[in-house]
Amino acid sequence: MAGAPGAAGQASPEQLAPEQPQQGFLARFLADDQKCQLMLLKTLQTNPYVKLLLDAMKRSGCAVNRERHFSCEDCNGNVSGGFDASVSQIVLCQNNIRNQAHMNRVVTHELIHTFDHCRAHVDWFTNVRHLACSEIRAANLSGDCSLVNEIFRLRFGLKQHHQTCVRDRAILSILAVRNVSKEVAEKAVDEVFESCFNDHEPFGRIPHNKTYAKYAHRDFQNRHRYYSNI
Template identity: 75%
Template sequence: MAGAPGGGGPGPAAGEPLLQRRDSGQGSPEPPPPPPPPEHGQPRQGFLSSLFTRDQSCPLMLLKTLETNPYVKLLLDAMKHSGCAVDPGRHFSCEDCDGNVSGGFDASTSQIVLCQNNIRNEAHMSRVVTHELIHAFDHCRAHVHWFTNVRHLACSEIRAASLSGDCSLVNEIFRLHFGLKQHHQTCVRDRAVLSILAVRNISREEAQKAVDEVFESCFNDHEPFGRIPHTKTYARYAHRDFRNRDRYYSNI
């Protein structure tokens, strides 16, 4: 059975390449001031509960994802190999977001926004980070016109939906979407259209047309994985092959 990066059930749509941010600042929001001491007779907040408050859990989940998730580790290596090394402190920002958006890639700052009020657990964090890193990888390797060319946006959304695990069988079952024949392709089309509609003021017909026009070439573009990584095991194999390919070309 195919699984999403990190496993677990699906969350809201992983996010879009461009996000309307409440501010234009870099990095994570400032942490809130420490709470006042409890009044007499009230129990003090335990260490673990204070550690995993919302503003702290997002950076902690991000750190674990960057260190352990095979999808993310491959994408980080690929970004570095392409001349776009990722600095977690500079290129990720935990913020509160409107609606049920889970994250986004802000092309104007080359920064990935993680919606700390909507990301529920580590599995969800893994999917969001993978999805947005695919957008960042596309932004690094190609001249993507996010704002002016909906076909460019559609292409990256197709790749992100296909390669991030967002359309895994587990996620689709949780969404109560079933099907056997070319179900992955159907899911990728649907998720790409939804992602476009979330960030563009266009009709569903226009979004669907953009997806249809670029689907074949973009769906078959598996870089940097070399294959569709349906499970963590496939992602580990893809990472191994990527490193071996890099060593091979460096020795030519």
């Protein structure tokens, strides 16, 4: 994945139902790197999932800098992005990220890995259960498994579908970045699923859409204002 052997990443989330790029007139004439940088900037400034994660990272002593911690690159295969723990950098696959909504999901997904890297001693390189836990959290909290995304994938309507989607996405992500068998990936995910699925930090809840994410961000800010006044 983009030359990042230690990356925790996600496979392209719309393999079953490709979308047409929804970019502005000017963006059609820009190079991939320029389009990637413009979409990244908009995501960092406007997306409620990302704004909450950036606040949480800053409060945890791991402030994120756009120039230092993000890199737009061409990637092999259909991977959309990854977190390279060896250099604490998020790789954005400019040749595979198709539109602003896709950028929003990729940045959110990878920032959850970055948050986990900041707050915990995650062994990305040798402990597949650690990787599985972060992939479960990223799939659960980033919007990867939202109803809209699952409809685009032509997968919806099953009992406990959100949990099933999170499990499947976590397994796919492990297989995209680790040379392990599907059986090993499934075993790692199943062993940590319950505890990691129920770990909603820093959101405090599963943010099923942007409205939920905005409420979660408001509650996060109010929670810290309350503690600072005690």
